[in-house]
Amino acid sequence: MENVTSENLRRQKISKRIAEIPKKYRRIYKKAVETNNKSAAIEAFCLECICWQKNEIINCSCLTCPLFGVRPYTKGQK
Numbered sequence: 001m002e003n004v005t006s007e008n009l010r011r012q013k014i015s016k017r018i019a020e021i022p023k024k025y026r027r028i029y030k031k032a033v034e035t036n037n038k039s040a041a042i043e044a045f046c047l048e049c050i051c052w053q054k055n056e057i058i059n060c061s062c063l064t065c066p067l068f069g070v071r072p073y074t075k076g077q078k
């Protein structure tokens with residue numbers, strides 16, 4: 001019973017969060033939270049971390065972040 005409640009709460013929070021995300025990034029966020037796709041999760045996490053400024057991910061200066069080496073949008077530019 002508690003898991004059902006937690007899942008409902010999660011869905012409510014996700015719906016609220018989606019409304020706050022720039023429209024062009026909602027699809028990747030939904031893919032991350034609805035399919036548990038790891039690549040989508042990393043992409044969505046980095047986008048959210050960098051305030052949805054996709055082009056700034058390449059300039060991320062947090063060298064100790066566990067996602068630094070796998071952050072998106074850096075192919076051929078590292």
Ligand code: SF4
Nearest residue numbers: 046049060062065068
């Ligand atoms: S790699 Fe950079 S942009 Fe991605 S989560 Fe870590 S600190 Fe944020």
